[in-house]
Amino acid sequence: MLGYKMAHRSAVAAALLAIGFGFAGTASAQSAAATQEAPTVYQPTVGQRGKDVVWVPSPQALVDRMLEMAKATPADFLMDLGSGDGRTVITAAKRGINALGIEYNPDMVELSRRAAEKEGVSDKAKFEKADLFETDFSKAQVITMFLLPDINRRLRPKILDLKPGVRVVSNTFDMGDWTPDETADAGGDCTSYCRALLWIVPAKVEGRWKIADGEVSFEQKYQMLAGSVRAGSAVNSLTQGKINGENIVFTAGGVEYTVRINGGAMEGVAKGPGGQKPFKATRG
Ligand SMILES: C[S@@+](CC[C@H](N)C(=O)[O-])C[C@H]1O[C@@H](n2cnc3c(N)ncnc32)[C@H](O)[C@@H]1O
Known part of the structure; x- marks a missing residue:
């Protein structure tokens, strides 16, 4: 959590740096135009600002673990809320799962689409530029997310209204007093954000x-x-x-x-x- 806050701070630092680089950027844009250089490809920065959460990618080992915990199969439809560079969606697609990433940053959406194309899974890995709070995720059988505890809590009522049996996996952050059904670590050489939490939407029987x-x-x-x-x-x-x-x-x-x-x-x-x-x- 502290690291995440620091990441948020470094996003602010990155933004300030970007302002500084803005001048240099203008100069280099002029020289690029002069020499007809090819446009540079968008490069995201870890800790860069997002609408409600900064971008920090999940370690690949944890992405794999999250999909295993959710027992995600090609019979499922997966949605990643705040999909970043698209790694969870692309990993799912490589396992034959139809998956959709919801991401507010249009540059990240384009980057993800290009990555899916490069990996040969653009038929199964789709990305939408949208706000996760305004997204209907009722068709998903598996939901993955790497957000923040307060955002998870805000999503909780909507998640609890999903069909019983829907699996929700979060990188690191909990859902308040809704205790997870399972937790697991990525293991290996994972050093930060290495824990996944799984919830299975319960039927309402009260x-x-x-x-x-x-x-x-x-x-x-x-x-x-x-x-x-x-x-x-x-x-x-x-x-x-x-x-x-x-x-x-x-x-x-x-x-x-x-x-x-x-x-x-x-x-x-x-x-x-x-x-x-x-x-x-x-x-x-
Ligand atoms: C911590 S990153 C996680 C990225 C990816 N899910 C992963 O695990 O590697 C959170 C992502 O959520 C995006 N995001 C933040 N607020 C959002 C919102 N309201 N709607 C959609 N995406 C959002 C950010 O741009 C960022 O890419």
Whole structure:
């Protein structure tokens, strides 16, 4: 985080330097025009200003790790929010995944498109010049991002409204009190921004569900579940309740429930001392 702030400061320094170079740039532009030199290719600078976040590229080892954590496959559509030089999108495309980078800086968008072309993946790696806060990412099954904690928190309500099971991977920064389902390090010789955090969008199950001889009452906080199961006259508190997309596991009264949400119903099995029985609940 400190490094990131320093990167932001160095972006300001870079901007000041750029102002200084502006004069030299004008002079060299004149001499370039005079000698008919080819225009220079856009070169981004690490720490350069972005609309809401500076540009710092994710280490390639972490990009690979993020895609592995998300279990991204060619069946997925991936979106990288704030795609920088396009490395995550291009890496995904090389794995056969259709991917779209959203990037506010038009020069970075052009740079990414050229890189995708050079890597031979421009059919799968697409880039759009847009503000991530105004972007519809509801079609993505995998979302990657390297932003900042406050931006992640601002995106959180929109992410939680995505289809259950969507995987979101962030380089380094968390989502406030929504604890990640998994964290992993890039390993190898990665030295900064080497940690990835994965969240799986949980189904919304808060409330009461009817069962044959009673009801299940869920209290949901993101992917974590508390509550109780009432079967006949026995009421047991729910423990170890966790949602993974549309799959839920919880224990109550020594019985372990493994169920899957299917619209307004959940179906699965209840495994207890007396053996395994089918389990079904409907929203009540
Ligand atoms: C830290 S860089 C991450 C780049 C890339 N995702 C990666 O991991 O290498 C953040 C990027 O977000 C872009 N950005 C900042 N604010 C944005 C916004 N509101 N909409 C779209 N892109 C934005 C910046 O220009 C920068 O390229």
